[in-house]
Amino acid sequence: QQPVQSPQAxxxxxxxxxxxxxxxxxxxxxxxxxxxxxxxxPVFLMILLKxxxxxxxxxxxxxxxxxxxQSSLYLTASQLSYSGTYFCGxxxxxxxxxxNLIFGKGTKLSVKP
Amino acid sequence: ETGVTQTxxxxxxxxxxxxxxxxxxxxxxxxxxxxxxxxxxxxxLMFVYNFKEQTxxxxxxxxxxxxxxxxxxxxxxLHTLQPEDSALYLCASSQVYSGSGELFFGEGSRxxxx
Numbered sequence: 001q002q003p004v005q006s007p008q009a010x011x012x013x014x015x016x017x018x019x020x021x022x023x024x025x026x027x028x029x030x031x032x033x034x035x036x037x038x039x040x041x042p043v044f045l046m047i048l049l050k051x052x053x054x055x056x057x058x059x060x061x062x063x064x065x066x067x068x069x070q071s072s073l074y075l076t077a078s079q080l081s082y083s084g085t086y087f088c089g090x091x092x093x094x095x096x097x098x099x100n101l102i103f104g105k106g107t108k109l110s111v112k113p
Numbered sequence: 114e115t116g117v118t119q120t121x122x123x124x125x126x127x128x129x130x131x132x133x134x135x136x137x138x139x140x141x142x143x144x145x146x147x148x149x150x151x152x153x154x155x156x157x158l159m160f161v162y163n164f165k166e167q168t169x170x171x172x173x174x175x176x177x178x179x180x181x182x183x184x185x186x187x188x189x190x191l192h193t194l195q196p197e198d199s200a201l202y203l204c205a206s207s208q209v210y211s212g213s214g215e216l217f218f219g220e221g222s223r224x225x226x227x
Contacts, residue, residue, distance in 0.1 A: 002155060032214065041117075041203065041218035042156070087156060089216075100169060101216070103156040 001026055003090045005104035012078045012111045020073040020107045022088030031064055031071040032089040032101055035082075042087060045073075075109070083111045115139050119204050119219035126194065127227050134189040134222045136204030144209045145187040146216070147179060150201040162187060163209055194226045 003024045010018055022031060030049045034042040046057070048064035048071055056062065059076040075082055085108045089101030117138045126132050138145060147159040161169035162181040176198075178190040187204055201223050205216040 030214065041220045044215040044217070047214045089156070100158060100161055102158070105153070105155045
C-alpha cells in the first residue's frame with residue numbers, strides 16, 4: 001500500500017525545474033506533500049483531494065490524476081531553499097482522520113548554485 | 114511556546130531501560146500522532162489519538178506504549194527496546210473533520226538503543 005515515489009534523488013542547478021511523482025496501486029482519497037530539511041521536522045506543502053484538481057503556491061504546484069492514482073509535484077525555477085527530502089503521503093479513505101497517512105520513501109532534492 | 118514540542122530531543126537507552134518520550138501541542142488540535150522515521154525507510158504511522166481516544170495502532174510491538182492524557186499531550190512509553198528500534202520518533206497534531214488535513218510535526222526525538 002506504500003506509494004512509490006520517483007525519482008529517489010535529483011540534483012538541480014538554481015533555476016532548473018523538477019517533477020516528483022507519487023504513485024499508488026490503491027484508489028486514493030487524497031495525496032499530501034511534505035518537505036523535510038536535514039535535521040528538521042517535515043513541513044506541509046499542500047493536499048490534493050480526488051477530483052484531479054491542481055494546486056500550487058509560489059513556484060511549487062501539484063496535480064492529482066485520479067485515473068492513474070498518481071500525483072506529481074512540480075518545482076519551477078528552483079531555489080537553494082527548495083533542497084530537502086520531499087514525501088508524499090496518501091490517504092485511502094476519508095475517515096476524518098486526515099493524519100492516517102501512508103508515506104512514500106521520499107525524494108531527495110539538492111539544488112546547487 | 115507555539116507549535117509542537119517534543120522532549121527529549123536525544124535519548125540513549127539500554128535494552129533493559131524504561132523511558133518515555135513527551136509531546137505537547139499548543140495549536141488546539143484534536144488529534145495527535147506518533148510516527149517513526151528510520152534511515153532509508155518511509156515515515157511509519159504508529160499510533161493515532163482522536164479526541165484523546167486511540168483510533169489506530171499500526172501493528173506496533175507492545176514494547177511501545179502510548180498515552181494521551183488530554184488533547185494537548187501525548188507520551189510514548191518505551192521498555193525493553195531492541196537496537197532496531199533506534200530511529201527518529203516524530204509527534205504530529207492536526208485538526209480532524211474541520212481542519213485542512215495538515216499535519217504539524219515536532220522536531221522529533223532521536224532514540225538510540227544500545
